[in-house]
Amino acid sequence: MSQERAVAASAVRLEELSSWSQELCRRELPSVLPRLLSMYQHSDNWIEHIQILKIIVEMFLPHMNHLTLEQTFFSQVLPKTVKLFDDMMYELTSQARGLSSHNLEIQTTLRNILQTMVQLLAALTGCVQHICATQESIILENIHSLPSTVLHVIKSTFVHCKDSESVYSGHLHLVSDLLQALFKEAYSLQKQLMELLDMVCMDPLLDDNDDILNMVIVIHSLLDICSVISSMDHAFHANTWKFIIKQSLKHQSVIKSQLKHKDIITSLCEDILFSFHSCLQLAEQMTQSDAQDNADYRLFQKTLKLCRFFANSLLHYTKEFLPLLSDSCCTLHQLYLQIHSKSPRSCLSIPLSLPFFLGPF
Known part of the structure; x- marks a missing residue:
């Protein structure tokens, strides 16, 4: 057994994995991925969480079967990812009022959390980009955990950025650079998600209630996001509305009876x-x-x-x-x-x- 295979056969060490070649990642995927997923589920360390997520997305996601991504990856990882993000957002909001130029400990803590959140959004962007690059048309049911996770994280990010003046109690300047980075990452992630959703194919002859429901939830979630960003970025607000109208019309024959038309109007x-x-x-x-x-x-x-x-x-x-x-x-x-x-x-x-x-x- 080669030295590389010996590493794969032993306990998974993240520092070793980061130096693997693409060929080795492809070859060892069946044995290493379950261990990485187990580490991700049982880790209580935010930094380690993101490190594992980045390794899976950047090194192993390209070698997974795109038809089974929901079962083998998204459904196992993304619920924990949402909890991780929500926990970080709660900690961020809870400690933000203690921020001051004199309290370096809280300042460091908040900046570390924001940096970790930016990395989490970047990992989700990597997932969305991978789907866009490898599939010509997309069945929403095959990836349904991904849009719901992305939309939840995006909305939460935009709400936090919108409320930042009051949340940080006059000391916004101490973290404004990272808040701007977080907003830009969420902005980019939504644009990538809309590109992915534009590739979704829904057969009007099929009565797949799950697929219909997933698309309706996506449209209603984007509608909620519109109400958040309306006063933040007018061009982005208009583009989000344009996308909502476009998707509503594109899938009109299968989702028209499920849409909340009154809310949209x-x-x-x-x-x-x-x-x-x-x-x-x-x-x-x-x-x-x-x-x-x-x-x-x-x-x-x-x-x-x-x-x-x-x-x-x-x-x-x-x-x-x-x-x-x-x-x-x-x-x-x-x-x-x-x-x-x-x-x-x-x-x-x-x-x-x-x-x-x-x-x-």
Whole structure:
């Protein structure tokens, strides 16, 4: 037996595995993976958790059978990954109020937790990228633990970043670099996940309740994320909405009866109203300052474009799902009344006046 095989046959040592060749990883996968999974399940050390997860994702995931990933990997690892992330988030939030420039111990602890969370998100990104690179079309049931885990982690991350000013009690600057890194990693992970979900194939002739339910859960989870990021990144917010509408229409024939249409309509109406009111405020500021070539004017244009996007999305969605929207009539009518009652007639003197979006309603 070669020296490399002797290592594989003995107790798994992470420092040894990190130097293995791809060929050795492929050859020893059947014997080493169960031990790594057992170590992952029984480890109570966050750093070791991430080290094991990174080794599995980077060195052994490429050699696993993609048809059995859910059974052999995702279903065994990802539930513990979610618990690990939630535990770190709880510890982070619990200790954040003690953060100060004088308490170096808490500062070090919080920074270590944030760095570990960034690594965890990077490992999940590696999982998603692997699926995208190795499969032309995806059956959601074959990987269903992955999207649910990713969406849970992403939402929790965005909520924490959104609330960071209050969570860190005036000492945000001491960890802001790592919070930015965490947000960027979550942002990248969601973009990768949306690329993966765009590859999902659902046969309209098959009545697979699990697959339908999984896709519906994904869409509703992205809807929840939209409500979190709406005030954080307008472009990302709009792109997430664009994806929700696209997937709802793409799989319309199989998921239309399961979607929470009222929630989707209500959220779109709220986003229209918010961006519309922002346009009114900016238009008023521009009228008072009598200036057009300034930051307010450029922001007005961007906000107006966003408002049009939400209005067009609402029109498109209502057109496609009209027979299923009977319980949304009141919401749509209220939107029309609020827009019409505040039509910006006093702002028509500015060159780029606000349109009356909702005439067709």
